[in-house]
Amino acid sequence: MRGAWACAALAALVVAALSGGCTGGEEPTTVRDLSVEEAHALIEERGDDPSFVILDVRTRDEYVAGHIEGAINLDYYDRSFAAAVGALDPGDTYLVYCRSGVRSAAAIDIMVKKGFSDLYNLEGGTVAWTAAGYPLA
Template identity: 40%
Template sequence: MTTKPENTTVQPPQIVDAAGAKQLNDAGRITIVDVRTKPEINEYGYLTGARFIDFRSPDFSETIHALARNDTYLIYCQSGIRGLRTGQLMEKLGFTRVYILEGGINTWLRAGLPILHDQQQ
């Protein structure tokens, strides 16, 4: 997968499976955004380096709007619905590289991939 920094064309969010998400994460230069609630994060854990932006918070849209448009993002939630909606919002706002973890953290956990549980978010 090659990304060009000078590319400013808005692309629809791309859906990736757990292996694809791990590959993106391992490659670095990606912002991981967890859009779940604090209780979900505490119960199921989270991906290393995740930034927490609760989909249900009153300032969710404003927080997403403030992110850099040309960065690369991996978005996930619990099962995929909120992640997909976040990706659609980001597309409307002009974000250029957004990936959605298909099936959310549930898919990541089923694949046996590593998560953190330190509850310090």
Template identity: 35%
Template structure:
């Protein structure tokens, strides 16, 4: 367990040194995930208040985050989002470092998605 905390901490520290593959959430469509996975890294409470269709909720703040993402097929594209984009950027970096083939951070987060939807 301590190893997981250390790994996440080291990965977050190095986050600024790596460019991640990103796409603004308003440019995302359900067609993008035909063969991929949509991952919401917000808390279960946030998730229950609303989320994108077909999203899987894996809480970034959960101590077992790395163990929980280990159940996901690394060969499938993973599209990650959160409330505003901070947690998903960190999670995308972790997923990339764990060997997932394609990880896309949906920038702007759920708030930007909802704001765009209401326009």
């Protein structure tokens, strides 16, 4: 029984740390995976808001071949990626995407560690985006 209590206590600590509960009152981190439809709705709703950023973490060649309109490009594979992310405003809201959702999830992990608090991951990336019939610029 003692092991169950230890696991419960550890789980509570992890939840508190991830939600900002152990950071002295800082804003909690919100990370959500969005379906293509949810991401499209978010872009429609917030697209003109300067504090809303669409972040493409694919390579420059992938970005040039086609990207979600309005997206900025920071290549996750570039050695300077973490530094480039550090230059962004952690108080803004970010919709992060890649080709399939793997790099964007990893990029979001880096962003969380750098203090970003409002992050969305496009599930399935541009593969799902185009399969749903949405265009790339």
